[in-house]
Amino acid sequence: MxxxxxxxxxxxxxxxxxxxxxxxxxxxxxxxxxxxxxxxxxxxxxxxxxxxxxxxxxxxxxxxxxxxxxxxxxxxxxxxxxxxxxxxxxxxxxxxxxxxxxxxxxxxxxxxxxxxxxxxxxxxxxxxxxxxxxxxxxxxxxxxxxxxxxxxxxxxxxxxxxxxxxxxxxxxxxxxxxxxxxxxxxxxxxxxxxxxxxxxxxxxxxxxxxxxxxxxxxxxTVDLGELERAAKTLLTAYERDAAVFACGNGGSASIANHLQCDHGKGVRTGTDLRTRVISLSTNIEVISAIANDMGYESVFRFQLESLARPGDVLVVISSSGRSPNIVEAMECAHALGLQTIALTGFEGGPARELASASIHVRSDNYGVVEDAHQVCMHLLAQYVRQSRIAPDLVASTVF
Incomplete structure (x- = not known):
C-alpha cells in the first residue's frame, strides 16, 4: 500500500x-x-x-x-x-x-x-x-x-x-x-x-x-544506556557467581549458543571470573521432550524452573520479541527473581517491554537484526572480560 x-x-x-x-x-x-x-x-x-x-x-x-x-x-x-x-x-x-x-x-x-x-x-x-x-x-x-x-x-x-x-x-x-x-x-x-x-x-x-x-x-539505533545496563548486569552476576541463561529460536538460537562460548570460555580467559553460562537452546533431547509433551512454548520455561535460582540472569535473543516461548521464559524468570536482558529487533514485541535491560535494534531485516545481535553479544563479552584484566595488559591481550 x-x-x-x-x-x-x-x-x-x-x-x-x-x-x-x-x-x-x-x-x-x-x-x-x-x-x-x-x-x-x-x-x-x-x-x-x-x-x-x-x-x-x-x-x-x-x-x-x-x-x-x-x-x-x-x-x-x-x-x-x-x-x-x-x-x-x-x-x-x-x-x-x-x-x-x-x-x-x-x-x-x-x-x-x-x-x-x-x-x-x-x-x-x-x-x-x-x-x-x-x-x-x-x-x-x-x-x-x-x-x-x-x-x-x-x-x-x-x-x-x-x-x-x-x-x-x-x-x-x-x-x-x-x-x-x-x-x-x-x-x-x-x-x-x-x-x-x-x-x-x-x-x-x-x-x-x-x-x-x-x-x-x-x-x-541501539540505546547505549541500555547496553551499559546489560553490561553491568552481566558483570555483577559473574562476580557473585550467579548463573546466566540464554535462549533463542532459529538464528537467535545460534547466538544464544555462541553466547555460552564467549561468555563462558572467553570471559574466563585471563580473568579471575569463573562464569556459569548455560544456553537453553542447545540440548535437542530436552527441548524435543518438552515440546512433545507440553508444547514448544514451554521449552525454555520448563528448563528455567529446574535450573534457575533467584539472582540469576536470563538473556533472550528474539528478532521479533514475540515468540511465545521467549515471552513465557521471561515471565517465568521474573516470577523466579531473575534479571532479564532482551536483544530484539523490528518493533521489539513483549520481550522489549518485559526486559530489565532492553537492547533493541531498529531494523526490519532479519539478517541485519541477527548480525547486530551477534555484535552486541560479542561486545558485552569483551567489555566484561577487559574489565577484569589488569590495565597494563589490556593492549597486549588478544580479544
Missing amino acids: SRPGVLLDRDGTIIADDGYVGSVERVRFLDGAVEAIAALNAAGVPVAVVTNQAGVARGHFGMTDVEAVHAHIDAELARAGAWVDLWLFCPYHPEGIVTGFARASWDRKPGPGMAYAAAEALDLDLSVSWVVGDRPSDIGLARAVGARPIHIASGAAAPGDPVDPGVTTVPDLATAVALVLSDTGARPDRLPTSGFPRARYESAGFFAHDYSEELARALA
Missing part, C-alpha cells in the same frame, strides 16, 4: 549550500538537520534525497565524488541513529561541458523523474508526500508531481528567484519536519518502515556495500 514520504533537497536543506559541494571536506551540516531526519526515521516516514548535481556536468567533480559525499553524510547520520532511505541525484545540465552529461534531463528538478523514481522504490503516494527544499526548483518539483511543497528560507536562492506565495516557508529543516509530523500525526516511537533491500540488486558487491551501511545504521 502506498504511503506518504518526504523528498528532501540536499544543499541548502541538509548541508550548507557553499556552491558545488563535491568533496567530504566541504560538507557542513545545517543546524538541526540531522536531528530532523532522525525524527522522520523514528516516526516511520520514508526519506529520500533528490538533488541536482550539475557540478558533474560542469566538470567541477565526478560521479564518485558525489557518492563519496553521500556516503559521508550517511555515516554522520548513522552516528545519530538516522538515515536516508534513498539517495537520488541528477548529474546532467544542458549547459554542461562534460561529454555524456551536457544535456537536458527528465530527472533534473523541477523535472519529475527523481520523484517518480523515489515513489516506485519506496512505495510512496506522492499526492500525500512532501518536497522540502530551498529553491524554486524544489517547489516546481512538488507542483509537477502533485506533492506538498515546503520552502526553506536558507538564503541560498539566487537573487530574483520567485517563491510561490502560496507555499509554506520555514527557517530550517527542523521546522519543516515538525510540520510534516504534526500533519501525519506520526508517533516518534513507531518502527521506521525503511525496508532492505528496497529493490533487486544485480551486483553482489553493491549489495554488500548497502547491506553493511544498513547494518551500521541499525547498530547506531
Whole structure:
C-alpha cells in the first residue's frame, strides 16, 4: 500500500549550500538537520534525497565524488541513529561541458523523474508526500508531481528567484519536519518502515556495500544506556557467581549458543571470573521432550524452573520479541527473581517491554537484526572480560 514520504533537497536543506559541494571536506551540516531526519526515521516516514548535481556536468567533480559525499553524510547520520532511505541525484545540465552529461534531463528538478523514481522504490503516494527544499526548483518539483511543497528560507536562492506565495516557508529543516509530523500525526516511537533491500540488486558487491551501511545504521539505533545496563548486569552476576541463561529460536538460537562460548570460555580467559553460562537452546533431547509433551512454548520455561535460582540472569535473543516461548521464559524468570536482558529487533514485541535491560535494534531485516545481535553479544563479552584484566595488559591481550 502506498504511503506518504518526504523528498528532501540536499544543499541548502541538509548541508550548507557553499556552491558545488563535491568533496567530504566541504560538507557542513545545517543546524538541526540531522536531528530532523532522525525524527522522520523514528516516526516511520520514508526519506529520500533528490538533488541536482550539475557540478558533474560542469566538470567541477565526478560521479564518485558525489557518492563519496553521500556516503559521508550517511555515516554522520548513522552516528545519530538516522538515515536516508534513498539517495537520488541528477548529474546532467544542458549547459554542461562534460561529454555524456551536457544535456537536458527528465530527472533534473523541477523535472519529475527523481520523484517518480523515489515513489516506485519506496512505495510512496506522492499526492500525500512532501518536497522540502530551498529553491524554486524544489517547489516546481512538488507542483509537477502533485506533492506538498515546503520552502526553506536558507538564503541560498539566487537573487530574483520567485517563491510561490502560496507555499509554506520555514527557517530550517527542523521546522519543516515538525510540520510534516504534526500533519501525519506520526508517533516518534513507531518502527521506521525503511525496508532492505528496497529493490533487486544485480551486483553482489553493491549489495554488500548497502547491506553493511544498513547494518551500521541499525547498530547506531541501539540505546547505549541500555547496553551499559546489560553490561553491568552481566558483570555483577559473574562476580557473585550467579548463573546466566540464554535462549533463542532459529538464528537467535545460534547466538544464544555462541553466547555460552564467549561468555563462558572467553570471559574466563585471563580473568579471575569463573562464569556459569548455560544456553537453553542447545540440548535437542530436552527441548524435543518438552515440546512433545507440553508444547514448544514451554521449552525454555520448563528448563528455567529446574535450573534457575533467584539472582540469576536470563538473556533472550528474539528478532521479533514475540515468540511465545521467549515471552513465557521471561515471565517465568521474573516470577523466579531473575534479571532479564532482551536483544530484539523490528518493533521489539513483549520481550522489549518485559526486559530489565532492553537492547533493541531498529531494523526490519532479519539478517541485519541477527548480525547486530551477534555484535552486541560479542561486545558485552569483551567489555566484561577487559574489565577484569589488569590495565597494563589490556593492549597486549588478544580479544
